[in-house]
Amino acid sequence: MTETLRDQGAGASPGGVQSPARTPVLELRNVSKRFPGVVALDDVSFDLFAGEVHVLVGENGAGKSTLVKLLSGIYQPDEGEILMDGAPIVLRDPHAAQTHGISTVHQELNLVPHLDVGKNIYLGREPMRAGGVIDWSALYRGAKEQLLRLNIGLDPHHRVSTLGVALQQMTEIAKALVAEARVLILDEPTAAITAEEAEQLFQIVDLLKAQGTAIILISHHLEDATRVGDRATVLRDGRYVDTVPMAGTSHRDLIRMMVGRDLTQQYPKEDIPIGAVALEVDGLTRHGVIEDISFQVRTGEIVALAGLVGAGRSEVARAIFGIDPLDGGTIRVAGQEVKIGTPGEAIESGIALLPEDRKQQGLVLLLPVADNIAMAAPGQTGAPRGLLPPMAKLRTARRYIESLKIKTPSPRQRVMYLSGGNQQKVVLAKWMLTHASIFIFDEPTRGIDVGAKVEVYRLMNELLRGGAAIVMISSELPEVLGMADRIMVMREGRIVAEFDHASATQEAIMSHAAAQTHEVEEAAA
Amino acid sequence: MTSRTSTAESTAVAGEQRRIRIGSVWATFGPLLSLIILSLLIWSQESVFMTSGNWTNIARQAALMAILGVGMTFVILTGGIDLSVGSILALSAVSGALLIDRHGWGMEAVLVTLGVGMLCGLINGLIITIGRIPPFIVTLGTMQIFRGVASEITAGEPISFLTASVPNFNIFGTRNLGPFPAPVIIAFCTFVVGFLILRYTRLGLYVFAIGGNETATRFSGVQINRYKLAVYTFMGLCCGVAAVMLSSRLNSAKADFATGEELNAIAAVVIGGTSLFGGEGTLVGTMIGALLMAVIRNGLTLMHISAFYQQIVIGAVIILAVLVDQLRRRKS
Ligand SMILES: Nc1ncnc2c1ncn2[C@@H]1O[C@H](COP(=O)(O)OP(=O)(O)OP(=O)(O)O)[C@@H](O)[C@H]1O
Numbered sequence: 051m052t053e054t055l056r057d058q059g060a061g062a063s064p065g066g067v068q069s070p071a072r073t074p075v076l077e078l079r080n081v082s083k084r085f086p087g088v089v090a091l092d093d094v095s096f097d098l099f100a101g102e103v104h105v106l107v108g109e110n111g112a113g114k115s116t117l118v119k120l121l122s123g124i125y126q127p128d129e130g131e132i133l134m135d136g137a138p139i140v141l142r143d144p145h146a147a148q149t150h151g152i153s154t155v156h157q158e159l160n161l162v163p164h165l166d167v168g169k170n171i172y173l174g175r176e177p178m179r180a181g182g183v184i185d186w187s188a189l190y191r192g193a194k195e196q197l198l199r200l201n202i203g204l205d206p207h208h209r210v211s212t213l214g215v216a217l218q219q220m221t222e223i224a225k226a227l228v229a230e231a232r233v234l235i236l237d238e239p240t241a242a243i244t245a246e247e248a249e250q251l252f253q254i255v256d257l258l259k260a261q262g263t264a265i266i267l268i269s270h271h272l273e274d275a276t277r278v279g280d281r282a283t284v285l286r287d288g289r290y291v292d293t294v295p296m297a298g299t300s301h302r303d304l305i306r307m308m309v310g311r312d313l314t315q316q317y318p319k320e321d322i323p324i325g326a327v328a329l330e331v332d333g334l335t336r337h338g339v340i341e342d343i344s345f346q347v348r349t350g351e352i353v354a355l356a357g358l359v360g361a362g363r364s365e366v367a368r369a370i371f372g373i374d375p376l377d378g379g380t381i382r383v384a385g386q387e388v389k390i391g392t393p394g395e396a397i398e399s400g401i402a403l404l405p406e407d408r409k410q411q412g413l414v415l416l417l418p419v420a421d422n423i424a425m426a427a428p429g430q431t432g433a434p435r436g437l438l439p440p441m442a443k444l445r446t447a448r449r450y451i452e453s454l455k456i457k458t459p460s461p462r463q464r465v466m467y468l469s470g471g472n473q474q475k476v477v478l479a480k481w482m483l484t485h486a487s488i489f490i491f492d493e494p495t496r497g498i499d500v501g502a503k504v505e506v507y508r509l510m511n512e513l514l515r516g517g518a519a520i521v522m523i524s525s526e527l528p529e530v531l532g533m534a535d536r537i538m539v540m541r542e543g544r545i546v547a548e549f550d551h552a553s554a555t556q557e558a559i560m561s562h563a564a565a566q567t568h569e570v571e572e573a574a575a
Numbered sequence: 576m577t578s579r580t581s582t583a584e585s586t587a588v589a590g591e592q593r594r595i596r597i598g599s600v601w602a603t604f605g606p607l608l609s610l611i612i613l614s615l616l617i618w619s620q621e622s623v624f625m626t627s628g629n630w631t632n633i634a635r636q637a638a639l640m641a642i643l644g645v646g647m648t649f650v651i652l653t654g655g656i657d658l659s660v661g662s663i664l665a666l667s668a669v670s671g672a673l674l675i676d677r678h679g680w681g682m683e684a685v686l687v688t689l690g691v692g693m694l695c696g697l698i699n700g701l702i703i704t705i706g707r708i709p710p711f712i713v714t715l716g717t718m719q720i721f722r723g724v725a726s727e728i729t730a731g732e733p734i735s736f737l738t739a740s741v742p743n744f745n746i747f748g749t750r751n752l753g754p755f756p757a758p759v760i761i762a763f764c765t766f767v768v769g770f771l772i773l774r775y776t777r778l779g780l781y782v783f784a785i786g787g788n789e790t791a792t793r794f795s796g797v798q799i800n801r802y803k804l805a806v807y808t809f810m811g812l813c814c815g816v817a818a819v820m821l822s823s824r825l826n827s828a829k830a831d832f833a834t835g836e837e838l839n840a841i842a843a844v845v846i847g848g849t850s851l852f853g854g855e856g857t858l859v860g861t862m863i864g865a866l867l868m869a870v871i872r873n874g875l876t877l878m879h880i881s882a883f884y885q886q887i888v889i890g891a892v893i894i895l896a897v898l899v900d901q902l903r904r905r906k907s
């Protein structure tokens with residue numbers, strides 16, 4: 051089925067590209083957008099036809115989200131113009147973009163945490179009854195239907211703040227779908243969800259495309275581009291590189307255009323000697339969330355926690371790091387039992403956690419890059435105890451900006467102005483500076499471009515060589531298979547299977563990750 | 576039908592959800608419980624406290640805070656604040672009274688009082704939205720300005736004996752409807768209107784949405800400024816309503832009316848469990864908050880405790896209420 055859909059898509063778009071008679075639904079002509087110290091977009095043109103999926107690719111900071119924000123009325127171009135159906139339009143604010151039929155899922159989640167899922171999905175377009183009264187029952191019914199279309203059986207009365215990132219992302223997508231827009235823009239919709247959920251989304255994208263919706267998709271997963279894309283436009287450093295049909299373009303070609311060079315090895319796994327046990331957890335339990343979690347990680351080793359979203363992987367990390375209280379179990383660091391009640395104690399024990407939600411848990415967005423990096427371990431900047439002179443901060447920050455290739459005009463730039471992927475790198479730098487011996491990475495490469503991913507893996511190798519142990523939580527199976535020495539599969543709060551690097555396969559992991567609930571469903575049916 | 580992923584996460588979410596629901600029940604019942612316990616405590620000391628006459632008194636005292644509290648709840652839910660409500664009240668009260676006293680107006684003057692209240696609120700809203708100035712600063716300024724205008728147009732003199740020109744003028748303050756004093760009825764109606772707006776209209780939903788995440792709400796295509804304008808104008812209207820009630824009750828109007836009343840209104844909202852950061856809270860809580868403050872004042876007076884001690888107690892209660900609320904939040 052996928053094949054036929056893809057063929058249709060591929061068949062439809064070259065027609066659009068080749069016949070100049072067809073006007074694009076949306077067009078950017080020679081637009082530029084500058085921020086203090088940064089040219090985010092430099093003379094970029096872009097067009098989008100009805101019934102096509104136009105993929106936008108490029109490294110972190112290439113200007114993809116900026117382009118999206120021009121189209122959704124958040125920024126106005128400094129130069130150039132935006133045309134709809136061939137006529138110039140001005141998108142003064144997000145409301146104007148919506149009245150023009152442009153609906154956007156932004157890269158950074160934009161939900162109201164205290165409101166429930168249903169209200170968020172319909173925010174700004176509530177179904178009304180006579181007399182200016184909101185039709186709540188229609189709203190919740192509609193929200194439930196939208197979620198089911200995405201194959202999410204979530205009660206729309208749930209408060210958004212209680213949901214994990216993946217369900218929040220799905221809520222955000224449902225919200226964009228409700229608009230039934232002519233132009234649907236998806237800025238990295240798949241970064242926080244599993245392949246299965248992504249597939250669900252893509253089937254809807256296929257459907258919308260067949261109905262004539264014009265779609266822009268941004269993704270660092272090139273598989274996504276191949277799966278649904280008709281054409282791809284590549285941006286590099288804010289400049290337009292090329293627009294190519296997806297049919298007949300390989301990932302290698304795309305990467306070369308994005309990065310400007312060939313990428314030799316995607317998962318640079320090294321042979322690093324494995325040493326003594328660095329972290330040992332035994333019987334970790336938090337009732338209703340995780341049950342009887344036991345495993346060891348040795349120095350020089352990467353242990354991955356795989357599983358579906360909601361399987362309790364992040365909860366294990368949070369428990370070890372002292373964020374959530376434990377109902378039972380022990381934690382041993384280098385053979386010594388430690389009591390960890392707060393993140394501070396975890397850091398003292400040599401544990402570092404890179405949280406999955408960088409905006410909420412990883413960064414102080416208003417502070418400069420340098421301050422964010424120095425925050426967790428000011429002592430490691432070389433500054434005298436209790437002091438943190440700007441020079442020490444900046445020097446340290448510069449070191450990481452260079453080694454992680456963080457794209458920022460200066461270490462003094464506020465983190466909020468960095469592109470999504472570069473924010474993630476700042477979180478990485480912050481925790482690397484702690485010189486911890488045990489690193490827990492929760493979705494370390496979420497939102498990071500292909501080139502930078504390799505950098506992150508190299509950095510992991512470097513940490514391992516320096517005698518660290520790594521626990522990696524990842525929903526990206528290729529990454530798990532490519533980098534982990536051992537893989538624990540979690541399901542419903544328990545570890546249900548273990549594989550080593552050699553014996554693991556995508557199919558085996560998935561079948562363990564999903565099995566149980568399958569049976570339950572069948573029993574229920 | 577349900578996907579595998581979501582079943583797994585849904586169950587995880589359900590427990591969290593239950594915790595939150597219990598939390599929000601406690602949010603309204605906590606203040607209610609303190610209200611009941613406190614009442615029983617005062618009753619055990621002073622038996623007069625539980626007479627219907629005294630409760631009428633309490634309700635009448637609470638009415639002013641309640642009316643202002645309705646508008647203030649809206650404002651605080653959006654993440655804003657309005658420090659100018661006392662001044663708006665005074666300005667709209669003296670405007671109506673001047674028309675009656677010097678220009679021979681009749682009952683229509685009441686509409687002017689309401690109108691002036693709304694206009695002042697609108698002015699606050701316009702400066703906040705167009706000037707993009709924080710509500711705290713704007714209303715700190717207009718608090719002075721409105722009070723100054725009120726003093727100027729009355730030359731600082733009280734305008735008294737309004738019933739001499741309009742005999743019916745006292746109906747909003749002193750008459751009873753059945754067993755209920757007019758101020759209580761007015762407060763109740765204001766509450767019902769506010770409640771219905773919050774529960775059933777877009778404005779109500781957006782009040783929570785803006786306070787919860789303004790950017791997300793704007794990105795959803797909601798024209799935030801319009802709704803903020805509506806909220807501050809509604810706040811102004813509440814001030815106008817309170818002005819009518821107060822000048823009717825006192826049969827006069829004065830430029831120093833309701834000085835400091837903004838702080839009582841804010842206190843009622845906060846004691847009622849509404850977060851000063853916006854996005855979370857209830858109108859019922861505010862009503863209980865207003866009652867609680869009135870009960871404390873009344874009880875302490877009955878027990879012959881000096882006004883100075885009353886201030887100390889009220890201050891402590893505000894901090895305590897928020898502290899309890901914080902502890903509750905931290906748990907859930
Ligand atoms: N509001 C802003 N102020 C200053 N600089 C900004 C602002 N928004 C974006 N930038 C800068 O503009 C450049 C392009 O950012 P953009 O978010 O468009 O990148 P992107 O291609 O979406 O990257 P990613 O893949 O990481 O999401 C980056 O260098 C970023 O730091």
Ligand SMILES: [Mg+2]
Pocket residue numbers: 114115116157237469470471
């Ligand atoms: Mg981006």
